[in-house]
Amino acid sequence: MTDVEAPRPKYAQIAEMLRSRIKRGDYPPGSNLPSEDHLARELGVSRVTVNRAVSVLRAAGDVTVKRGSGTVVRSLPKIVRDAEARYAARDEGTGAGEVEARKLNLRPRTDYLEIGQTAAPAEVAQALDIAEGQPVLVRRRVLYANDEPTQMADSYYPWELVKDSAELLQPEAGVGGSLTRLAELGYPPVRFAEDIDVRLPTPEEHQVLQIEATQPVFRIWRVTYSHDRRPIEICDHVMPGHLWTLHYGWRDEASNTRRDQ
Amino acid sequence: MTDVEAPRPKYAQIAEMLRSRIKRGDYPPGSNLPSEDHLARELGVSRVTVNRAVSVLRAAGDVTVKRGSGTVVRSLPKIVRDAEARYAARDEGTGAGEVEARKLNLRPRTDYLEIGQTAAPAEVAQALDIAEGQPVLVRRRVLYANDEPTQMADSYYPWELVKDSAELLQPEAGVGGSLTRLAELGYPPVRFAEDIDVRLPTPEEHQVLQIEATQPVFRIWRVTYSHDRRPIEICDHVMPGHLWTLHYGWRDEASNTRRDQ
Structure with missing residues (x-):
């Protein structure tokens, strides 16, 4: 004791x-x-x-x-981010980014900082299984609820996959968001994986997210896979920790295995 | 811009x-x-x-x-906590608590602070769908890797479910851990849900986890459900944020739905 x-x-x-x-x-x-x-x-x-x-x-x-x-x-309520539900919602025409704000009747807004071709940073290249410096499409944005910043999100796509999609090269990615576009291009999302870290904000994050330098942020690194375990999208999110509760649910694999036997 | x-x-x-x-x-x-x-x-x-x-x-x-x-x-490496894999591992006889330390060849240790009957706190009672103050079994413990504290974990079980399990009333819950005991009692785990928050440590956490008062902690609140959505276990984890990466993976529900059609 x-x-x-x-x-x-x-x-x-x-x-x-x-x-x-x-x-x-x-x-x-x-x-x-x-x-x-x-x-x-x-x-x-x-x-x-x-x-x-x-x-x-x-x-x-x-x-x-x-x-x-x-x-x-603080004027924003705690926002619950339900990982599974937010992607499932795209069948109703909503991109994942604004799902949570809408559910709470908050006014969502997305500011795009950058959309275009760039050289894949090392970490992105490794996750996309391409060589460092190969071309990728980057979509960098800041999301707001009632004009308060709620997250920064940078998405990356292999350039070869998306270069002919006019919608992915402009701010509004169309009904159902970028995942629906990837499905139309022949790469439907099949599996998601998210890694969550917590750390203090960088000076840029501290400024853009309007938080104190001492307030921790969640960093969520998502890889979306299509068939044959092919990585088709990376999304690097930075979110003020005090604003969010992250929710994940899953069925028990051990009991599934036993059921299958 | x-x-x-x-x-x-x-x-x-x-x-x-x-x-x-x-x-x-x-x-x-x-x-x-x-x-x-x-x-x-x-x-x-x-x-x-x-x-x-x-x-x-x-x-x-x-x-x-x-x-x-x-x-x-810092001497401990960053520890990855793979939510799905850690429970699946119990079929190999390992309780979930020490899975990650073993994988990294770190020496796990568990100190039990309290095991016994207590009155359900409000938040626990609500999650277990029982009245506040009803009896529950609490198992409070601190986990270590190479003698450095890695998490505090308090588990709660409805007293009626577990009162006849000698193993759950003692520190070592037996091969496969508490979830295997619940299955033997007729309540196999079927679904898990975890809510993740980040905050600064309380004075107690700050002391037990040997971290600075300014270092954020992850708080993971897990509900384990058996058949008929019956909640059978709550686990309230507090973990130093800098030590952990939390990993979650899931299949795309929208594509599952389409496949089923």
Whole structure:
């Protein structure tokens, strides 16, 4: 048995109390937190303690400090990303990128940073099973919900596969999104694999995603395979950790095997 | 198009250089980083800059500061957690908890903090579809690889289901682990669902997992279902983010549907 007791410092208790007030709706989404002076007086603690407590909330993404408007309660709800469901949804005509925002009645928007031919970076080339520097189509974009950035996503396709698809070379990839285009080109997606890491944002991500340098991001690296295990798409996603819950579901393989016997 | 250029501060460049030296093996796993004074002289920058660079590596989990032994390079490799494969492995007699460590030839160890009856916390009760406070079996443990903590895992089972299983009430749950015991009790696992969040560690996690208060953790909440969508197990995992890559794979449902037609 290990001793797992740890003292609970004052600022952590205050942070917990402010968080439960936010959850309860005392400080609604998009509203300002009371000033630190006000909170210090109300709670009978020092301003330094309140300041440390607010730092905890900032680091956790519960509040954001906006220049000129003080400390603001996060306005986006936690977004659930259901890996399987989002691709299945393309049969209803929706690209995967905006599925989650629509489900929550948030207003989705996609800004395209780059669409065109580029030389495959080492990691992409390896995953696509082509030589480094071979031409690929890159589609770099930033997704928003209610004008708040929710993810950066860079997709890569082997150039030979997609060079004749006018739709993949323009921002709107058409009904059902890029996966539907790949199917039309003779490469239907058959299997997906995602690797998830967590890390601190790079300076670029920190700026584009409007998060603190201390707020962790999810990095999801997806490979889409067609028949014969052929990789047809890489997607490299970077998402503010506090905004997302990632959901995966699967049937038990051991019990499947037994059923088949 | 958005302007995504950002200046790259000196300390970030130094952090990147130190990281590539670690990757190259100049500073091998478990060894000490040269002193900050030494690095400042070698690289021709101020000690303050080196100190900020080392802070970046600490936050990313590349190095740990150990009292009395200076700044030490992380000794565990990145561990891949393949969700589907780890449960399938139980047919070979291995419980899921130690699969990844064994695969990397690391020495696994499990410390049990608590095994016994408890009142179901609200979140657990809801997921198990029982009333809050109803009795559940809890199995709380900390997993290690080469004596370094890699995860905390708390599993919960409806008491009525497991009360007659002597093995589930003791540390070693027997060949194939707890899921094999549930199958023997008439509740084979049929489907798994995992929700992944990222957040900063609580004081307890920070202490047990031996990580910095600023290092994000993965929180994986798994529900295991038997036939008739009956929830039979909850597992609440907390894992240092820098140690793990989470892997999920699945077949495309839209293409499955089309195949079935």
